[in-house]
Amino acid sequence: MLVVKVGGAAGTAMDPLLDELAAMTEPWVLVHGGNAELDALARRLGLEPRFVTSPSGHVSRYTDPETVRLIQMVYRGQINNDLVARLVTRGVRAVGLSGVDGGMWRARRKESIRVVENGRRLLLRGDHTGRIEDVDPGLLDLLIANGYRPVLTLPALAEEGVAVNVDGDRAAAAIATAMGAADLLILSNTPGLLRDPLDPDSLIPRVPRGGFAAVEGFAQGRFKKKLIAAQEALEGGVQRVILATANRDAPIASARAGHGTVIG
């Protein structure tokens, strides 16, 4: 059982991954993002994404109800359906699902968040983000056992029936844990964790299980969350998490052969 997360940043190739998935006999679950398309739709609608800064300096997207709707439209409606169509065309019995389906991803919503704006601390209400607390693997197990292949994306469902934004990498870690996956591959448009984000030759090839503290300083931007996701997956029983590029032929075999940052 393999769980593959592929990011939604601009410049992330999909065809090599879809070709490889279509040829695999080993069962898999694909989890995908969609940030670049989300920003594009928001801009077309004249909506500026709002980013907020926590007291500890962490920057994140403020997700109002309108943004949750856009996430559903882009991640669930457009990208998920497109990927499923492309897999079905390749002969895969792919089934698209969001975390809401079958109540699969249960999240705890952060009802209010502390932010710092113009040097002042504020308590901001109305945010629709959350953290996955529970993944029910029943629906995924049923589909896989019957030859279907799940393609998963945001949003998740919070207790009150509200759809919420969650981090895609950490969602993939929760899925890999719940499914008892041996490997979690987190693919993006970069070759892995780099010592210098501007130098693709500065790849960190290996992070041992106890070695997160030594590399945390190199993780910038979205790689901070990828390292947290990797740690959560290992704690959940996953044997290896590999951060690697989607932009080459056979990205899965390549990552498993060690081309990327192998964690665990």
Added chain:
Amino acid sequence: MLVVKVGGAAGTAMDPLLDELAAMTEPWVLVHGGNAELDALARRLGLEPRFVTSPSGHVSRYTDPETVRLIQMVYRGQINNDLVARLVTRGVRAVGLSGVDGGMWRARRKESIRVVENGRRLLLRGDHTGRIEDVDPGLLDLLIANGYRPVLTLPALAEEGVAVNVDGDRAAAAIATAMGAADLLILSNTPGLLRDPLDPDSLIPRVPRGGFAAVEGFAQGRFKKKLIAAQEALEGGVQRVILATANRDAPIASARAGHGTVIG
């Protein structure tokens, strides 16, 4: 086995239907539309829907690739995910699917359509609409047998791997046929087929199996397609098709008790 189609016109209540579905022990499949929300998103994006007229005078939406994307966003992304969340919150193990998932709805795309514009006949290419030719009930049967409840919507998948727009009522008829449903309910914001669309007291309560010709003249706008769908469902082995309102308590029981236009 019951198949319920609920339309996407403005002013169609959803809560009574969702409450009733959540309380049912009989298995069901819900098929839904989303036209009003589709038009709203198109307007926000500054896109004017283009309607074309066939040589026989039939008016339909011209579906360019951009419109297919919007259909995926609105039907599949926003409305489907919302309905699933509301059902899960009511304790239903609802699973949202489009016709693309598992290659469920196979459509034949009309590659070009004949239209009349300004009195001239034109052959218009690039349209992304189709007609469902085959429904694979395997995924639906699997889900239902395991306690899940499918919530279905557009688009369908054409042979070349292209997502296409199809008529929702006729899609529901194809599903009801493939599932061997006894009843197909087509709910909307009107009480059924009316002799006079402006007079809700002019309901036609009953259309016998051979009686379509006698009532066709009363079907205006979207009711033309509903009658075609009803006829296709009956030909496919469905026993009763009922056109009824969603805007009352227990709309399913009400329709089955004969409040609406009972066909068959």
